[in-house]
Amino acid sequence: MLGKDYEGQDCSLARALETIGERWTLLIVRDAFYGVRRFSDFQAHLDVPKAVLSDRLGGLVDDGVLERRPDPDRGGRHVYELTAAGRDLWPVVYAMLTWGARHRSPSGRVFRHAACGTALDARGACGACGTTPPAADVVMSLRRGARTLRDDPVAVALRAPHRLLEPVATRPPA
Amino acid sequence: MLGKDYEGQDCSLARALETIGERWTLLIVRDAFYGVRRFSDFQAHLDVPKAVLSDRLGGLVDDGVLERRPDPDRGGRHVYELTAAGRDLWPVVYAMLTWGARHRSPSGRVFRHAACGTALDARGACGACGTTPPAADVVMSLRRGARTLRDDPVAVALRAPHRLLEPVATRPPA
DNA sequence: CCTTGCTAGTTCAATGATCGAACCGTAGCC
């Protein structure tokens, strides 16, 4: 986009959009919540051109949403993980997931409070516990009969119930 | 953006981004919550090229987020107003406003529950009432001493406390 | 040591989106 900022706007929404408003960026953040951490996994799951992915990951690191660290088990070279500021984006991601599921296409995914198994309501709260769990306490699973139109390693790994922020296993354990 | 959709993604977040993920779109929706309804008011407040504004408004109407109606008092020709689906975007807008205020630049705006005057918390809930008010029950006001760097008619009108979704008065009452 | 393969990028030409300025059509007013 020509000029990716919104300088003239004196508004925190405009500031947020400068960080997460570009094309692909919020899907990258979503994948980070799903536990995707490596460059090639983002690329395989999102079908985004590598040049754009590289640019976006760099931008998110610069903006303090992701942290880039050396990969402990050397499979790749780096891993990207959400910082505390990045994890604070969970309400944004969840609100958009909810709106899309309600007004665009029903979602094949369910998000449950890990502690009690109750599905989260539209606001992201657990009706049973009366709390609004952070992303780390949420488990995502696929609804029965949900169509699965992708079969990249990340999509396959996410067919099993998965706790958010825990790394996905995209590689056969050595 | 080349291809403004995310076809390959089987995800309600991708569907939502196809509607509200383009540049300027979410700021237009924000303004709609603030009560902006006319083409020229959006344009003056956002500094967006008219061609882009026209395209975005049309897209939002097509997607059922805004409704375009003839202007009752003929000042302009049409007004754009949020539909029920559009009003359901309030959690998305509020979550991003909150994140931006926390992690980017402190916001000069406060959002309060109209019924009791309590400032909303990070999740958009009223701590006093224990409810999460819809946008129509929220009043926005400017913090004391907040810098105001715009002086278009909309920005001026919004310096006074204003209930969301109520039309802003950008024109001297005839 | 040399090769092969994998991961993680970078570079580049083509295409599409955005920008800002200029233009157009209609309605209301004098």
Place this chain on the structure above:
DNA sequence: GGCTACGGTTCGATCATTGAACTAGCAAGG
């Protein structure tokens, strides 16, 4: 009729995105 305000549309220039090709670093195998 002539003027202005509003709500757009059109157009060339500029910037972003795309997908393919290419590069670099590392590890394992021979």
